[in-house]
Amino acid sequence: MDDSKVFGGKVKKPGKRGRKPAKIDLKAKLERSRQSARECRARKKLRYQYLEELVSSRERAICALREELEMYKQWCMAMDQGKIPSEIKALLTGEDQSKVHLNSTKQTRAMKAEANANRCWMQQVCLSPRAGHPSWGMTVVMKR
Known part of the structure; x- marks a missing residue:
């Protein structure tokens, strides 16, 4: 046992370590790598599309809530x-909601038209902080 080493009762021969493939087909390996990269890019694109749709749906929900809040503010101002x-x-009084909806729609349309004529709509670009993201906290002013 001069050239071999003993580890845990097993004899290892010097020289070849591990299993080596006979011949690697470099073209096939390169094509597999390219295919994997294409699939990765496709998954990434789908993930970003999903996230963009999610963000836009949240922004629509936020706008709807802001409009509802504005309506409640108008109610409070009227009650004051x-x-x-x-x-x-x-x-x-528990009156039928359809009648109320017709009346409130006319009033809110007039209020919205007046409000939109006099102000801009502020949109937060990034809704949550991302490490090192340059647009965090930036605000974009857009006319509605």
Whole structure:
């Protein structure tokens, strides 16, 4: 046992370590690598499309909530002036919602038109912080 080593009762011969493939087909290996890269890019593209759709749906939800909040603010301002909006009266009396919806739609359309004529809509570019992302916290002003 002069050239071989003993590890845990097993004899290892010097020289070849591990299993080596007979001949590697370099063209086939390169093609597999290219195919894998194509698949990776396709998965990445799908992932980003999904995330963009998710962000846009969240932004739509945020806009809807902002509009609802604005409506509630208008109701509060009207109640501060001593006026009770018909929508609140309907909610308190249990009136049919379809009638209330028609009245509130006319009022909110007028309020929205006035508000949109006088102000810009602010949109947060990045909704959550990303490490080192340059646009975090930036705000874009867009006319609606």
